Amino acid sequence: MRLPRITRAATAALTLATAAACGANGGEPAGAAGGTALSGRLPDAIKEAGVIRFAGDSHPPYRIVGNDGKTVTGIDKELQEALGKVLGVRTEISIVNGLPAALSGMLASRYDAFNGPVKDTAEREKQFDAIVWMVSRTSYLIPKAGSAAVKSSGDLCGKRVAGTAGSVVEDQAKRLSEWCAQQGKPALAFIGLADTNGTILAAKSGRADAAGMTESAAIDAMAKEKDAFTYVTQTDEQGAGVDQLAMLVPKSSGLGPVMLEAFKEIFKNGEYRRIADKYGLQNVTVDEPKLNTAAAQ
Incomplete structure (x- = not known):
């Protein structure tokens, strides 16, 4: 009723x-x-x-x-x-x-x-x-000062990606790894951390090549530190947009x-x-x- x-x-x-x-x-x-x-x-x-x-x-x-x-x-x-x-x-x-x-x-x-x-x-x-x-639509924050050449989400194959442990981002990273394998490329190395701030610090320090998070979180991080980051967004083909x-x-x-x-x-x-x-x-x-x-x- x-x-x-x-x-x-x-x-x-x-x-x-x-x-x-x-x-x-x-x-x-x-x-x-x-x-x-x-x-x-x-x-x-x-x-x-x-x-x-x-x-x-x-x-x-x-x-x-x-x-x-x-x-x-x-x-x-x-x-x-x-x-x-x-x-x-x-x-x-x-x-x-x-x-x-x-x-x-x-x-x-x-x-x-x-x-x-x-x-x-x-x-x-x-x-x-x-x-x-x-x-969900997961994005990956990329430090501009980093050495990783990441121009699209497909370039993350074989890279180290930090994300919140147990979060939807971890599941999305697994789907991206599966897509990488289908392309004959190496999987992502996922680094599970406590929260989003920790993932950003890992990327900034060079411990990770990218930090996985929601797209809105990536936009927010870029606004706070102008010219410090770029970001790429996982595609539907790579398993994005399916998590409730x-x-x-x-x-x-x-x-x-x-x-x-x-x-x-x-x-x-x-x-x-x-x-x-x-x-x-x-x-x-x-x-x-x-x-x-x-x-x-």
């Missing part, structure tokens, strides 16, 4: 309530007081706390962590705030050290969700609900179906498109959010 969209009056009331509650959390909604069409469906623990706790590692431009190690800006901050407004709760992000820490933290009930972007797999869906909201990327929530929490409806609402009200356009995600957007796509395949 589809839930009704929030009425304009309800949206206006929520906007006024949240504006009055702006403070230490940078203008996030004050909580479920006043409610939304979806707030009543939230798990009791989240209703009582009035907040959804997200885990997040350092992954610009999704999560740009300030010098204090706590302040977060970027895509995730804006996306989570948009979801929080629809759900009538605050959102907060705690910085963790990579994907394993995020997954174990959710299973231990320290966090309610993790937005990756992380690949939706059948194995992960055994413990987590996965709300797919984008696809999702927000994960523990299946046991019951949050998954409600979060799916919240995503549907930000698709309808234009916030999804606004954020996608602002951060240059047009090539990886989806027409609609979906739940647990891997199990359905």
Whole structure:
């Protein structure tokens, strides 16, 4: 049964309530007081706390962590705030050290969700609900000062590529290696590291010839250090664009179906498109959010 969209009056009331509650959390909604069409469906623990706790590692431009190690800006901050407004709760992000820490933290009930972007797999869906909201297009950041002659993604065959361990980039690099083998070329040597910052440092120091990451992350890195990098993007022929990327929530929490409806609402009200356009995600957007796509395949 589809839930009704929030009425304009309800949206206006929520906007006024949240504006009055702006403070230490940078203008996030004050909580479920006043409610939304979806707030009543939230798990009791989240209703009582009035907040959804997200885990997040350092992954610009999704999560740009300030010098204090706590302040977060970027895509995730804006996306989570948009979801929080629809759900009538605050959102907060705690910085963790990579994907394993995020997954174990959710299973231990320290966090309610993790937005990756992380690949939706059948194995992960055994413990987590996965709300797919984008696809993957992996790019490889190349230091201009490096000696590696990389003009296209095909030139990465036989090169050392750093990437976040356990991430979708690692899977994409494997597909690129398979393509290299089909061309009679040597495979990539993948170097798994904790986060995107580590992969960029590996490329800059010469430990790796390239750093694999999402295309938006590559564009962000180039903007921060002008004239330091170029980048190449993996093609569909090389296995790109086929991975479904999702927000994960523990299946046991019951949050998954409600979060799916919240995503549907930000698709309808234009916030999804606004954020996608602002951060240059047009090539990886989806027409609609979906739940647990891997199990359905």
